[in-house]
Amino acid sequence: MSNKFKICKDDFEPRIVGFVCNWGAYSSLEMAGVNKLKYAPDVKLIRLMCLGRVHTGLVLKAFEMGADGILLLGCPPGSCHYEFGVDRTKESVAQMKKMLNLLGLGSKRVHLVEVPPDDGEFVARRINAFVKRTKDLGPSPVKYAPSQIEMVDPSASLF
Amino acid sequence: MIATTKAYACLDCGKCTAACPISRYDSGFSPRMLVYDAIHETDIEIVHDDRLWQCLTCASCETICTSGVRYGEFIRTLRGDASEQGITGQCTHGGALQSLMHIMASDDLKQNRLDWVPKQLETATTSDTLFFVGCAPYFDSFFSNLEVKTRRAAQGSLALLNRMGIIPAVSPDERCCGHDLLNSGDIDGFKKLANQNVKEISKTGAKRVVTSCPEGYHTLKVEYPRYLGNTGFEVVHLTELVAEAVAKGELSFNKTKRKVAYHDPCRLGRMSGIYDEPRAILDAIPGLTVVEMSHHRGTALCCGTQSWINCGAINKQLQVDLLKEAKATGADVLLTACPKCQIHLKCAMHDEVLGQDLKIKIQDFAGFVAGALAR
Numbered sequence: 001m002s003n004k005f006k007i008c009k010d011d012f013e014p015r016i017v018g019f020v021c022n023w024g025a026y027s028s029l030e031m032a033g034v035n036k037l038k039y040a041p042d043v044k045l046i047r048l049m050c051l052g053r054v055h056t057g058l059v060l061k062a063f064e065m066g067a068d069g070i071l072l073l074g075c076p077p078g079s080c081h082y083e084f085g086v087d088r089t090k091e092s093v094a095q096m097k098k099m100l101n102l103l104g105l106g107s108k109r110v111h112l113v114e115v116p117p118d119d120g121e122f123v124a125r126r127i128n129a130f131v132k133r134t135k136d137l138g139p140s141p142v143k144y145a146p147s148q149i150e151m152v153d154p155s156a157s158l159f
Numbered sequence: 160m161i162a163t164t165k166a167y168a169c170l171d172c173g174k175c176t177a178a179c180p181i182s183r184y185d186s187g188f189s190p191r192m193l194v195y196d197a198i199h200e201t202d203i204e205i206v207h208d209d210r211l212w213q214c215l216t217c218a219s220c221e222t223i224c225t226s227g228v229r230y231g232e233f234i235r236t237l238r239g240d241a242s243e244q245g246i247t248g249q250c251t252h253g254g255a256l257q258s259l260m261h262i263m264a265s266d267d268l269k270q271n272r273l274d275w276v277p278k279q280l281e282t283a284t285t286s287d288t289l290f291f292v293g294c295a296p297y298f299d300s301f302f303s304n305l306e307v308k309t310r311r312a313a314q315g316s317l318a319l320l321n322r323m324g325i326i327p328a329v330s331p332d333e334r335c336c337g338h339d340l341l342n343s344g345d346i347d348g349f350k351k352l353a354n355q356n357v358k359e360i361s362k363t364g365a366k367r368v369v370t371s372c373p374e375g376y377h378t379l380k381v382e383y384p385r386y387l388g389n390t391g392f393e394v395v396h397l398t399e400l401v402a403e404a405v406a407k408g409e410l411s412f413n414k415t416k417r418k419v420a421y422h423d424p425c426r427l428g429r430m431s432g433i434y435d436e437p438r439a440i441l442d443a444i445p446g447l448t449v450v451e452m453s454h455h456r457g458t459a460l461c462c463g464t465q466s467w468i469n470c471g472a473i474n475k476q477l478q479v480d481l482l483k484e485a486k487a488t489g490a491d492v493l494l495t496a497c498p499k500c501q502i503h504l505k506c507a508m509h510d511e512v513l514g515q516d517l518k519i520k521i522q523d524f525a526g527f528v529a530g531a532l533a534r
Contacts, residue, residue, distance in 0.1 A: 056301070057253025064258040091304075098300040099255075103262055104269040141267040 014068040014134040018043040018127070019058075021051045023081040025073035025115040025123060032120030039124040040131040043071055051075070052085030056096040059110060063100075063142050069109045069134035073123065076114040108137060161198060164233040168226040169194045175220035175230070180461045181213050184473045188213055190220040190230055197237065206241040212248030212469045215477075216342050217461040218429040231430075238344030248343060248468030252301075256339065256467040259297065263334045264351040272296045273331055275310040280317045282329040289365035289392075290320060290327035291356075291379065293372035294335055298498055305505045308523070309498035315529030316371040316397050322532060323404050328363035338378040339466040346386075353383050357390050371397045371525045373427035373497045380431070396427065397525055398496065402436035405443040411533040418448040420490035421524070422481070423459035424497035437496060437524060444531050450488040452481075460484065462500040463507070478507035482517040496524040 020026050026047055032039065048054065051074035059070050072093065080086040089112065097107035111133070113126045161167050175190040176182045182189050188210055197205050205211075214234045221230045241247070250257050262268070275296050276282055282290075295309040320327050337352035356379075360368060370376040373396070380394035404410050421441060427433045434456045441449045454460045463477040464470045482504060485493045495501055501521055508517050 055253045055255070057250075057255035057258065060255050060258035060262065064261045095301065095303070098303075099259065099297065102270060102272055102297055102300060103259070104271050105262075141269070142262050142265045143267070144261045144264050 012135055012139060014042050014131065014139070015066055016043045016069045016071055016131065016134055017062045017067050018045040018071040018073060019051060019054045020045050020047050020073045021075055021081075021085075021115075022047055022049050024075040024079060024117045025113075027117050028115050028119050028123040029073075030120075031118050032124045035120045037120050037124045039127045042131045042134075043127055045073075050080070050082050050085040052080075052082065052088035052092075054089065055092050056099060059096045060099065063105065063109075063140060064144055066140070066142065068140045069111070069130065069137070071127065071130050072110070072112040073115050073126075074112060076116060079117070105140060105142070106137070108133065109140070160233070160236045164229040164236065165227055166194050166197065166233055169228050170226050171195070172225065174223045174225065175228075178219040178223045178458075180215060180217065180219065180463075180477050181473060184476055185213070190214070194228065194230075194233065197233070202240070205237060206244055206246060211237055211241060213473075215425075215461050215463070215465050215474075217425040217465070219425075219458075219461070222429050222457050235342060235344070238342070239346050240344075242344035242346075248466075249470075251464070251467050251470045255301065257343075260335045260337070260340055260352065261348060264348060264355065266355070268332065270332055272333070273329065275299075275313055276317065276329065277314055280314070280321055281326045282317065283326050284328060285364045286326060286328040287365060288320075288325050288327045288367045288369060289360055289363050290317060290329050291336070291360075291368050291370045291372075291375055292329060292333060293370065293375045293498065295372070295498055298502060302502055302505075305502065305509065307498075307502050307505055308526075309501060311526035312371050312496075312498060312523035313525075315523065315526035316369070318529040318532065319397065319401055319410075319525060320369065322410060323400065325369075325400075327369060328365055330359045330363060332359050334359070336372075336375045336378040338374040338382075341378065341382060342466040343468050349382075350386060353387055357383065357387060360390075360392060366392055368392050368394045369397055369400060370394065371496065371523075373424040373431070374499065377426040377430050396431070396433055396436070398427075398433060398436040398440060401528065402439045405440055410443070412444040412528075412531045413533050414446040415444060415531060416446055417492060418450060418490045419492045419494050419527070420450050420452055420485050420488045421455075422452070422462075422485070422493060422495040422500060423456055424495060424500055425459070425461060427496055428459055429457060437494075440528055441494075444528070447531070450490050452484045452488055454484060462495075462497070462503040464503055465499075474503075475507060475510070478504055479510070479513060479517060482507060482519060485519050486517065490519070492520045492522050492527070494522055494524050494527055498523065 337349040
């Protein structure tokens, strides 16, 4: 095996959850796929109908379960499919950043990106940038593994 | 469980049902029926019962019970059994507060929670006395849309302590006291938080812990020794210290013409028996008129919900009742010592239909008293 693919022991692979709007950002991700663009595989993407659905509870739950960063891929102002989703997202993001600052995790672990529709290159670039930023921040200090939380084996097939 | 909580002693007299705020609106809910069912049903049936999560743990039933059934402990034990099987109540606020508490249980967390300390007030890193702040810094940020101002309780408490000549330690890495996890059945989570707190408190060398939050007071004073054994510090409520200083004439207040009503939080009143101290302090403020709501002291109404679980139409109705009673006294300000009461009641005021009828200024007790201090 060449050195290029050798994984260093201290290489930190961040666990990042990405919430994606179905209407704008997801189409951009599909465009990235169509154009065969490569982006970092560290982000586990979750498609939602609108980013207005993401509230502080979901984000804190992800951190509780061991996430190192949360990426929110939403829409630019004025282009929300439901008209009000962008405003809700902004309110929630302000709230979650305040909570993360108080907890000492830092507001940089959550990042909202306003993705223009059908721009694959843009979204791929921003995903890579966030993965790099999270790597620089290092692992999250949160360690809580209660019995109630079932960790999903990422290698297991869903079907 | 039936033996330790004295559930066997239930005489089926029904006083608890008459006192229970939930039973007032939900005829299907009754504390004694739950006790009856816990004795007669199988363990599996009882932990799947929805009624388990409706209880407000407000101790109205416990106060009135002639047989001494420890209902709070009874319901907590059943919730613990249920949550061991993965059954929980409906988390309010999207589960954010539960996650917050779980995150705080981590060892290596370095919080930024002290930004509420004003420059003119003094704190120390080590001291005989520690001021246990509680979750006020988090509440103000999380509930900013409700204009919740619980930080002022922390600031007011510190101002009062400083005025009494006490420079308390304030821990930068204090955790949530665990009250809500304990009361929603998450005993493991509670123990983790409690151990962290005992460790943080012992770092400051404090032998006495002062709290202003009633939930923190009851949890640190009663539940920590019960679950962890001897904690090595005594716990006092701020009002106990201030009332003592007032009795000795050490504190002087400005004259005011305001009219206030004081709401007894359940953790401070019914569960800890502190009714007289807050009233003695208010009486010492010259010119202040203190009025009582129809339900006060042991019969004080509940702020409607607890432990960030199960908030619905009945809970909202209980808050409306309390606010209407407060309005009826004609008071300018409703004082409460509990941050949760403030959050829940301010939330009820955002009702689109009834909101304007319920509007009354709500202030925390410590902040109000500190504001009245003479310079």
